[in-house]
Amino acid sequence: MFNYLITLAILFVVSTKYCFCMDSQSLNNSFVSGFSPAVATWYGSPNGAGSGGACGFANDVANPPYNGLISAGNQNIFKHGQGCGNCYQVKCTENPACSGFPIVVTVTDECPGTCNNEAFHFDLSGKAFGYLAKLGQADKLRNAGRINIQYQRVPCKYNTGITFKIDTGSNANYLAFSIEFVGGDGDIGSVELLPSKPKGSLYMQKSWGCTWKVGIPVGTNGPYSVKLTTIESRSTIIATNAIPGNWSPGKYYHSAANFS
Template identity: 90%
Template sequence: MGSSLSLNNSLVSGFSPAVATWYGSPNGAGSGGACGFADDVANPPYNGLISAGNQNIFKHGEGCGTCYQVKCTENPACSGFPIVVTITDECPGTCNNEAFHFDMSGKAFGYLAKLGQADKLRNAGRINVQYQRVPCKYNMGITFKIDTGSNANYIAFAIEFVSGDGDVGSVELLPSNSKSSLSMQKSWGCTWKVGIPVGVKGPYSVRLTTIESRNTITANNVIPGNWSPGQYYRSEANFS
């Protein structure tokens, strides 16, 4: 595992200008659709403090799970204090008219406001903000959500709650009854897939490497031999 100090230095580099909008219901949790996080965004540790990003943020799915501080100061309703949002979805189309565009959940957008002025800020619809990428911090292990289309010959899962970089650049599945690892391919968002050869069985460990800092970690025996589609399996491992 790489140094968390170098990670912090590489990610926190000062605020830059961007545009922010919001979608869904005024106090809604937003969506995890394009990253594969689905309705998890409404629950801890996301708690609805999430955002979709345009292509410079979403990065064809490579931006899934990354964390940003966002603050606003120009609108009278802005608090000026930064909040941390996680990228969980894509904002396509007109969001790419700006270099950096955060399309936030209604709840997250409201958190940018002074106390009691969330609705006033949401009524502005579109505001100028400042942002900077920051390390993600989760008080839990990396979690693997098995895709519902998985079966005995094929497994896919979404990867959530990666501390530090937050992103995932490569994934290997390590069967307990084989010395060879299975290199997984990105399916979409932060969902990774691989075929399971005949005779290969779990429990499975998962080794992942982040994009930003190239840090590597192994979640040992995190997926049991009797895994089931739709289930969540949480490891004890995470980046510091």
């Protein structure tokens, strides 16, 4: 009995020191090891980059760091816009043209309608779909049209900082921007705009996709820092002075900050 109590005491000290504990968020974290079954189709031109439409990324998906390796998703993936920016490894093995090697795609659009007939449906760009094939067999795999795949959620990794694309409808009293190239979770749960004057936070509202908006009170000036909190892990980062005081609609502003 004495040895048993000693063992319990040691376990308590070790677990307290190293915090072998998980909160409910950690227990429900989507980054689970191992692949699960899904369905994949493709859209657009055979070597096309796809679309960033429903997430607000527009034609940016064709350029680095997305490079056309993107996917639309049904509601279990798109999540009414909350899934925008999430990254997944996908691979195929059942078709003879499949390479079996996984690629990483970013969710940038919604696949509505019949895509929701399956639990998880990835509608890949033509380019991404072809990347699932063995060398020289991309067209053969695309000719299949619809294939079974395996997928798993993975952290996003970009060799660039988070970027803010100012909405063309923004003005001196209203600021909206889409948020791109988010590392780690890839998604954004809340956004605070931090003006240089006066000090304090302006809490932004999600407009649609990855676009956030806020009214600008009179006398509020930039440069603006942006505080971002992710959905999955509730990680927080501040992109310091990311948006200059003389910002312009339609412009891109690149920060040095990103989630690992």
